[in-house]
Amino acid sequence: MKQQKFFKEIASDLKKVEKELDRFLKVNDPILSQTCIYLLQAGGKRMRPGFALLSAKFFNYQFEKILPVAMALELIHMATLVHDDVVDASLTRRGRPTLAAGWGNTVSISTGNYLFAKALELIVKIDNTEISSILAKVCIEMCQGEIQQIKFSFDVEQNYKQYFYRIQRKTALLIGLCCKLGAMVSNANKRQIWTMYRYGHCLGIAFQIVDDILDISANPKVLGKPVGGDIRQGIITLPIIYSLKDSPGSERLKELIGKESKSEKEIEEAIELVKQSGGIEKSRRIVDLYIDKAVRCLFELPDILSREALVELAQFVGKRSY
Amino acid sequence: MVAVNGSFQSELYGMEVLMNEEIRFRSFRLEDLLDLRMNSLDKYLCPSVVLAVGSMMGKNSQKMINLASILQYVFLAHYIQAQVTENNPTEHIRQYPVLVGDFMFGQIYLKLCKPDLFPYSGQFVKLIKTINEGIILRWKLKNKNIPLKDYRMVIGKEKASLTAVAAKTAAEFSGFQEQHLKKLEEFGYNLGMAWAAWEESVYTALVQEYLIKAKIIIAELKDQLYTKPLQELYEFFYQEININTSAITIGI
Numbered sequence: 399m400k401q402q403k404f405f406k407e408i409a410s411d412l413k414k415v416e417k418e419l420d421r422f423l424k425v426n427d428p429i430l431s432q433t434c435i436y437l438l439q440a441g442g443k444r445m446r447p448g449f450a451l452l453s454a455k456f457f458n459y460q461f462e463k464i465l466p467v468a469m470a471l472e473l474i475h476m477a478t479l480v481h482d483d484v485v486d487a488s489l490t491r492r493g494r495p496t497l498a499a500g501w502g503n504t505v506s507i508s509t510g511n512y513l514f515a516k517a518l519e520l521i522v523k524i525d526n527t528e529i530s531s532i533l534a535k536v537c538i539e540m541c542q543g544e545i546q547q548i549k550f551s552f553d554v555e556q557n558y559k560q561y562f563y564r565i566q567r568k569t570a571l572l573i574g575l576c577c578k579l580g581a582m583v584s585n586a587n588k589r590q591i592w593t594m595y596r597y598g599h600c601l602g603i604a605f606q607i608v609d610d611i612l613d614i615s616a617n618p619k620v621l622g623k624p625v626g627g628d629i630r631q632g633i634i635t636l637p638i639i640y641s642l643k644d645s646p647g648s649e650r651l652k653e654l655i656g657k658e659s660k661s662e663k664e665i666e667e668a669i670e671l672v673k674q675s676g677g678i679e680k681s682r683r684i685v686d687l688y689i690d691k692a693v694r695c696l697f698e699l700p701d702i703l704s705r706e707a708l709v710e711l712a713q714f715v716g717k718r719s720y
Numbered sequence: 721m722v723a724v725n726g727s728f729q730s731e732l733y734g735m736e737v738l739m740n741e742e743i744r745f746r747s748f749r750l751e752d753l754l755d756l757r758m759n760s761l762d763k764y765l766c767p768s769v770v771l772a773v774g775s776m777m778g779k780n781s782q783k784m785i786n787l788a789s790i791l792q793y794v795f796l797a798h799y800i801q802a803q804v805t806e807n808n809p810t811e812h813i814r815q816y817p818v819l820v821g822d823f824m825f826g827q828i829y830l831k832l833c834k835p836d837l838f839p840y841s842g843q844f845v846k847l848i849k850t851i852n853e854g855i856i857l858r859w860k861l862k863n864k865n866i867p868l869k870d871y872r873m874v875i876g877k878e879k880a881s882l883t884a885v886a887a888k889t890a891a892e893f894s895g896f897q898e899q900h901l902k903k904l905e906e907f908g909y910n911l912g913m914a915w916a917a918w919e920e921s922v923y924t925a926l927v928q929e930y931l932i933k934a935k936i937i938i939a940e941l942k943d944q945l946y947t948k949p950l951q952e953l954y955e956f957f958y959q960e961i962n963i964n965t966s967a968i969t970i971g972i
Contacts, residue, residue, distance in 0.1 A: 508852040515848040522841045531833035538826035
């Protein structure tokens, strides 16, 4: 796993987070225990706890204090993934059948809710209403972003502002929050907390744009899933917005993207039109801008190992091919 | 329009206004996303339990109205997500309920962050877990004839836990003594059991059984406490189930 390279400094603490999550999710109900552990064993990258721990390293790092925050962040992330799989009717995730595929929608939704409740259980233990309320607000905004995405799917008149509103909520807020909370529980001052949040937020924006680019331009074998998923679902991403705005094939692209039911041939045609329009290159330039912004934030902070790791992580996000 | 007549009607209206303001999805309202056909019990029973118990000690504060809205959010989150089945005919019937339900959970957490409500968070964690254990239990028993004992457990977890916590937290909030607190929690539980049994009509005798139990509690508390709001709540419930079915014959 490539991420391990960036998290080298906190690897032993991340293992402890993993172990604690495993212990915490062994619950009384046999089905819920089984589904929660199944999700945990699916082995996500644990990016969110990783961001929180690395951010905390800049300040007064106390693992016991950050542990419940890191666990809560991962549980919220896991809950949203399970629910996303129901929303998208996804059958596989990380090469394994989703809960929805194995157990069905009812069990998946209940497992997600149970994970939300477990996250709240940890948040209560933190006993800090400021942290709790920031987390709650982000949960609300994430849902608003997802709802907005569905509501505006197939709407080819979408603009940049609407796109950034969505991806900010879908991805950037939670990554920003991980960094922010890492700093907050480690007694960073207001300016430092803001800096960490800004880093995570910019990185999150870049991450999502790269995701959207890869959905059009990646090698499906490297990506691990077929390309064109967003086009199929009518999700209007940045490369598509650029292509719809000013390219010779924009009228045909509009027609293709706006169709609720498309053949594989039409999806391929739409992908080609986006590639030819230069939308991918323009999106890449935006990614570079955000990566640059993220990295610049870090130079306000002490030059320690974590800073190096976060810089490298940002550069990796900008250049990743999967 | 609030359907409950009684001491806490204005507070219930206040809660409804508050929730309408909170449930916003940028340019959309709840009705734009979901076709909710709720009856008066769905709309008002949970918060009414909170506000009725609160009214027993005088006028409800804003704090109590917030508590009532949290209970209604817990109900709504699960009610809305229950619309998702294994074979929903269209994507939107599957997608919006999941996301709107999650939005409701976010609202629950946000409200619990208010310093005066934060101490009750633990009870809500337990409640959400219990409800979902109930849903899973029902799922395990699907396509089977559910024995009465198991059915009681399912509806107890899924629904009566909600009205029981509504009564209990409101009683704690209002400063009731321990012995009354237990009785009020029991009252909420019985009302919830009757509610669930009435909705499904699987074991109709249960409706009468639990309504009688709830009524006995009101009678027991009558000499010690001001019980008019509980009586009004009971009457609202009774009236609602009789509007929708004539099978129930319990005297008020």
